[in-house]
Amino acid sequence: MTTTHRTPHRTTDQEPAIVATGLRKAYGDKTVLDGIDLQVPAGTVFSLLGPNGAGKTTAVNILTTLISADAGGARIAGHDLAAEAQKVRAAIGLTGQFSAVDGLITGEENMLLMADLQHLSRGEGRRVTAELLERFDLTEAAKKPAATYSGGMKRRLDIAMTLVGSPRIIFLDEPTTGLDPRSRHNMWQIIRELVSGGTTVFLTTQYLEEADQLADRIAVLHGGRLVAEGTADELKRLVPGGHVRLRFSDPVAYENAATVLRETTRDDDALTLQVPSDGTQRELRAILDWLDSAGVEADELSVHTPDLDDVFFALTGSTVPAQTASPSKETVR
Structure with missing residues (x-):
């Protein structure tokens, strides 16, 4: 019997954490985003799926102010992305595909450096650092060079560093790529705990099971456009074969x-x-x-019932990476 432990659906009367309208981005004659619209309720997990080159990271980079869109606009945490970029940056955190951890210094020093960048006082920085290291089970390794950490430990440190400024919205760009199954499941639990505390998570991933387990809503990006959006169950019903x-x-x-x-x-x-x-x-x-x-x-x-592998293939025509395949599609009742 297979079971799904997806994060429970949450509703909120708050202003959406993220609203994007008509986002476009091109590099030369290559259109990466072709007018996408997104709306992410506060306190939920939103997952953006798509094959390599679909534009997932470009979307994240635009929404986190790292690059500008050619057209369209967005409001992040109630702030206009273009006109209030500093306020947007103060409200968000980003864990990118590649670790921001400095391997030459200790885990604790990485955290304290981030606290300095967030303009926390010395005492506050040390307090927040100690709390986050304990929360992410890194206290014992705190004095060791980060280069000695396992992949899962580095990823936990990466997210802990992102949380130093207490962001309301966290962008996780393929946060579990390269992790072993146990580390991946540990990361899922961390994400669930963040959302249960009211944080909004914008997640890009190539692991379809990850989106199925965590996301309240999922959007599929293909060829620069959103080709489907809905809950995991709604997307699965788009595909025949049940x-x-x-x-x-x-x-x-x-x-x-x-x-x-x-x-x-x-x-x-x-x-x-x-x-x-x-x-x-x-x-x-x-x-x-x-x-x-x-x-x-x-x-x-x-x-x-069709799973997200089936949905992904049907909507994008892309071969799903082997590691995304579910072990079984049948549920014995």
Whole structure:
């Protein structure tokens, strides 16, 4: 049985943390962003998916004031991106694809340097540094050169440094790329804790399971345009192919079920039937009611729904990296 531990959906009456309208960016004759619109509610996780070169990092760089858009505008934490860039920077934090950690100094020194850059007093900087090092389980390694840290430790230090200024919005650009599965899951827990504390997270990732687990809403970027947006479940319903699989040990029950149920795909050798379904409770109940009315009981029932791998491939035509594949698409009920 497979289960999903996605961050619970949150609602808020606050002004959206991020609102972008018509963002465009081109380099020469290469259009990277072709008029994208985004809206991210405060206190949620928003994930931007797309193949390499889709424009994910460009979007992050624009929204974090690192580069300017050719057209369009945005409001970040209630501030105009172009006219109030300094206020935007004060409200956000960014953990990019490549670590900002200085390996020649200790983890603690990296944190204190960031505190200085945030203009914290000496005492406040040391207090915040100690709290964050403890929060990210880095206290024991704090006095060691960051170059000796594992990949997961460096990534935790990277995010801890981002949090020194207590940003309301954090941009995480492929934060778990290159991490082993355990470090990746640890990072997921950190992200969940940040959001439960009210922080808004804008996440880009190539790990589809990551978006499925964490994001309240997901947008798929392809060819510089947003080709779909919604919750993970809404996106999955865009792709056909869902079905309920029924397995029987009794050939008579199998034949009776095949007669009762419509549009089934038979496998007479395995005594299994596949019934098209979108995986909703209503459709599943209807199938069970048909079987009950005929006095037929299946030995095994499983539900297959398209996953984000299927969505990604269908919307972008791109080959999904092997590490994004889910171990199983079937859920035994």
